[in-house]
Amino acid sequence: MNPNLMDLATSSPANLGPVPVTTSSPGIFSNNPYFSAGFGLLGVGAALAVLRQGARHAAALTKKQLLVTLEIPSRDKSYQWILAWISKQQQPQAHLGKINDIASSEGGAGGIRRRWNRFLEKKIRSATMPRHLAVQTDFKQHENGNLTADYSFVSGPGKHLFKYKNCWVQVDRVRETKMLDLVNGAPWETITLTTLNRDRTIFKSILEESQRAAIEQQDGKTVIYNSVGPEWRPFGPPRKKRNINSVVLDQNIAQDLMRDVREFINNSKWYDERGIPYRRGYLLYGPPGTGKTSFIQALAGELGYNICILNLSERGHTDDRLNHLLTIAPERSITLLEDIDAAFPVNRQSEEPGQFSRSQITFSGLLNALDGVSSAEERLVFMTTNHIERLDKALIRPGRVDYKVYLGNASKHQIIEMYIKFYPNDKNLAPIFAEKIGGRSVSPAQLQGHFVINKHSAQAAIDDVESIFST
Ligand SMILES: Nc1ncnc2c1ncn2[C@@H]1O[C@H](COP(=O)(O)OP(=O)(O)OP(=O)(O)O)[C@@H](O)[C@H]1O
Ligand SMILES: [Mg+2]
Incomplete structure (x- = not known):
């Protein structure tokens, strides 16, 4: 033991007595038992702090070397897929069979081992059970068109653990309390997956598998997208495809239209070779209730395409946003502009924003967006109107509308x-x-x-x- 500390420990308050302090002599500190003890303690404290920091650095370094993480923000397309997929991996029963096997097979190997296995089992059980769940409601559409709600639980915010292809993966779902997604006002979230560095390849399979599962769920259905701010978001559950034969159009109208669309989507190379923008615009016009919307819906189903509904009168839309939305429409989708005359009646087809002042889109903004100079991707735009006579010629000139078809009352x-x-x-x-x-x-x-x-x-x-x- 440090003799100074011994001195301090053995000296009672009674025998301390007054301590002479002389500033002129530096040796006084080393001779003074209080200062010596204080410095001793300080030294130990500093050493411990250095050790602790060293340990922290070492832990961080080890973590960096050993672990690999993947961050998926809520704005990413794969976020919902991954969330749903992870929840499936975390079904509490999933690992229990195996754990029980381990516990019972090694049961006879001695008391300590048995207790260790039981301890391990308990730890794994509690770690793999998602403790914080969030509810996610899906809708199911029946043959008669009715919808019923189907509830499932997804991992809530917090840390979760699951095993995939024999690798442990930690999920950390974090919800920002202060940051809101400006696009839809929802809290900003991220999921971070962490696994051992040597298992890093499983991230790719997780992404692919969750995407496959999401696509399977949509198979045979049409997804309807709506614009939410500057992006497209699925609107409601995927709809059952409408049978193209259930829409009865006059004579060959349906066949001709279908042929034209198929011809377009199968000839990207032709457009590419000639430097022609790869887009085609269709206008379906005629009185109400003649099958314009129904046919587009059925056509999307027939082609295996989804539909992006663009409401030109929506609050907050601007020319730039319109251009952006048309450019980023999801692959294999039809962009649908319904009742195109309502947003820009003929007397308002000027530089001013549309009839409903909530939207800032100008008529020339719409024309430019339809031209879509910036887009080399396939673009299939359908427009509908009850009043073709109210449309400006510029809007329906070839290049913007390449195919017009009249759907009239029943023949x-x-x-x-x-x-x-x-x-x-x-x-x-x-x-x-x-x-x-x-x-x-x-x-x-x-x-x-x-x-x-x-x-x-x-x-x-x-x-x-x-x-x-x-x-
Ligand atoms: N040609 C058709 N064949 C079969 N059903 C039709 C046809 N036209 C309309 N319908 C039925 O009428 C209803 C309304 O049709 P839809 O919404 O397609 O009409 P629309 O032409 O888009 O009308 P609007 O101009 O008012 O938007 C739908 O339930 C649809 O099933
Ligand atoms: Mg309609």
Whole structure:
């Protein structure tokens, strides 16, 4: 023991006595038991601090050498896929079988070993069980179009652990409390995956597998995207594809349109070789309820494309944003601008922002965005209107609109076709029904409504035909 410390420890308050202090002599500190003890303690403290810092540095260095992390911000497309996928990996039962096997197989090897296994088992159990869950609601669409909600649990904010391909992966989901995503007002989040450096290749497989799982979930469905600020976000659950044959258009309209679209999407090289921007614009016009929206939806389903709905009147849209949105539309998607006349009636098709002042888009901004000089990617734009006569010629000139098609009220051919689709067992009554309509204007939407009311009787649909015109 340090003799100075011994002195301090053995000296009682009674025998301390007054201590002479002489500033002229530096040797006084070394001779003074209090100062010596103080310096001794300081020295130990400093040494410990240095050691602690050294240990921290060593730990950080080891961590850097041994561990590898992958950060996925909530703005990244893969964020939701990964979140859903990780939650599946963390099903509490997933590892229990194996753990129990270990515990029982090594059970006879002695008390200490058994206790160690039990301890390990408990640790793994508690570490792999996601303690903080968040609910995620999915919707399921049934044959009859009804939606039901399906709840699943995803990993909530916090640290979680799971095993993938025999490698342990730590998930750290962090939600910023102070930072909001400016685009959608949601809290900013990041997921950080950490694993051993030697297992770094599993990150790629995790990304690929989670993407595959997400795509499988969308298979056979059409995803509808809406613009949220400057980006596209899926809107609601993926929709069941609409069968193209369920939309009855006059004569060859549907086939011709389909052929044109297919021709376009299969000929990127042709456009490329000629330096022509690879885009095509379509305009479907005609009275309400004639199948414009339905056909585009069915067409997307037929091609395996998704739909990006762009509302020109939306608050906050500007010319730049419109241009940006059109440029970054997800791959294999149709950009749909509905009721194009409403945003820019003919008397407002000037430099001023659109009719609804919430949007800052100018007419020339729209024209430029449709031209999309900056885009070399495939761009398929569909527009609809009830009033083609209200559209400025510049908007529908070739290059912006390359294919116009009129969808009118139901022709005799459509009336018969629709009747047969609703009453396949009473085909022979179809001409009688068409006869009773007798050339009056009726939209396919009106016909559909009438057939839905009379769904149980083909004859009632004929007898009650006048009700179509009385409302
Ligand atoms: N040609 C058609 N064949 C079968 N069903 C149709 C047809 N046209 C319309 N319908 C039915 O009518 C309803 C409305 O159709 P849709 O929304 O496609 O009309 P629209 O032309 O887009 O009308 P709007 O101009 O008002 O937007 C849908 O439920 C659709 O099933
Ligand atoms: Mg429509």
